[in-house]
Amino acid sequence: MATAETRIARFQDGHGWEDVEPEVYKSGLEGSGGWKDIVRQVLIGKRNEAIAFQVRYFEIMPGGFSSLEKHGHAHVVIAVRGRGKAVLGATVHDIKPFDTVYVAPWTPHQFLAAKDEVFGFFCVVDTERDRPQPISPQEKASAVAAGAVVES
Amino acid sequence: MATAETRIARFQDGHGWEDVEPEVYKSGLEGSGGWKDIVRQVLIGKRNEAIAFQVRYFEIMPGGFSSLEKHGHAHVVIAVRGRGKAVLGATVHDIKPFDTVYVAPWTPHQFLAAKDEVFGFFCVVDTERDRPQPISPQEKASAVAAGAVVES
Numbered sequence: 001m002a003t004a005e006t007r008i009a010r011f012q013d014g015h016g017w018e019d020v021e022p023e024v025y026k027s028g029l030e031g032s033g034g035w036k037d038i039v040r041q042v043l044i045g046k047r048n049e050a051i052a053f054q055v056r057y058f059e060i061m062p063g064g065f066s067s068l069e070k071h072g073h074a075h076v077v078i079a080v081r082g083r084g085k086a087v088l089g090a091t092v093h094d095i096k097p098f099d100t101v102y103v104a105p106w107t108p109h110q111f112l113a114a115k116d117e118v119f120g121f122f123c124v125v126d127t128e129r130d131r132p133q134p135i136s137p138q139e140k141a142s143a144v145a146a147g148a149v150v151e152s
Numbered sequence: 153m154a155t156a157e158t159r160i161a162r163f164q165d166g167h168g169w170e171d172v173e174p175e176v177y178k179s180g181l182e183g184s185g186g187w188k189d190i191v192r193q194v195l196i197g198k199r200n201e202a203i204a205f206q207v208r209y210f211e212i213m214p215g216g217f218s219s220l221e222k223h224g225h226a227h228v229v230i231a232v233r234g235r236g237k238a239v240l241g242a243t244v245h246d247i248k249p250f251d252t253v254y255v256a257p258w259t260p261h262q263f264l265a266a267k268d269e270v271f272g273f274f275c276v277v278d279t280e281r282d283r284p285q286p287i288s289p290q291e292k293a294s295a296v297a298a299g300a301v302v303e304s
Contacts, residue, residue: 003256003257005256006259007253008240008252008254010251011249017250049226051278055276073202074201074202076205078195078274095160098169101158101159109158124203125203126205
């Protein structure tokens with residue numbers, strides 16, 4: 001398969017990017033405690049581009065959240081829309097547009113939209129990466145104490 | 153050297169990111185025809201992070217431009233501030249916030265700010281990459297015909 005040609009993914013306000021399919025996001029982790037109202041769009045990295053990373057855009061509806069998880073690969077998150085929070089280990093942080101988060105390997109993490117705002121962010125990751133793994137009871141307790149949401 | 157810990161680079165409107173040094177950008181390419189009024193900030197990828205890519209933010213002042221160049225590595229550019237243009241090979245394209253450009257290997261390219269607007273974009277690249285190489289007279293003529301700026 002030939003590698004991808006130069007391409008512009010046009011942003012269409014309110015409709016995402018031209019020729020990029022929104023996917024309802026499901027965590028790779030069974031029994032993680034769940035996720036809620038989160039959509040993923042893979043902008044770059046699924047068309048045999050000559051790069052070792054993927055650029056995705058996630059949007060979480062008001063009150064929604066990603067799964068609380070950890071894994072051996074790192075994340076880079078660039079917030080661009082609305083307000084949210086990041087639970088990182090046993091800490092929680094308000095996140096506003098253009099705040100950029102480096103999530104190191106094995107840091108338990110969860111992103112949550114504010115109750116009344118959509119929260120959108122780019123997430124860049126290595127193309128070759130491991131799957132999420134269960135967090136320990138101690139990690140879970142610390143994250144929940146900080147503000148993580150885990151459905152039982 | 154230990155790999156980097158989880159970290160938030162806080163955006164401070166009008167001042168870039170906390171603990172990230174703006175650098176006056178200079179092209180790696182001698183005799184490229186120049187660049188003008190462009191500043192680079194490397195947000196992630198210079199602190200021994202466990203990733204194979206770097207996330208940089210470039211800002212071009214009104215009327216400024218990056219060097220017209222080509223290289224074997226690909227770029228991903230995510231526009232976020234103001235308006236600009238991208239010259240890609242022998243074509244030119246208006247770029248607005250959240251338009252995302254995949255620049256394939258060896259495509260001659262240049263980014264230009266509008267005359268009256270700052271143009272800001274994230275650029276993600278593989279950490280291991282080659283240096284820019286001279287474009288051919290034919291490539292240069294085609295790019296200039298499309299709207300590239302090359303100082304003689």
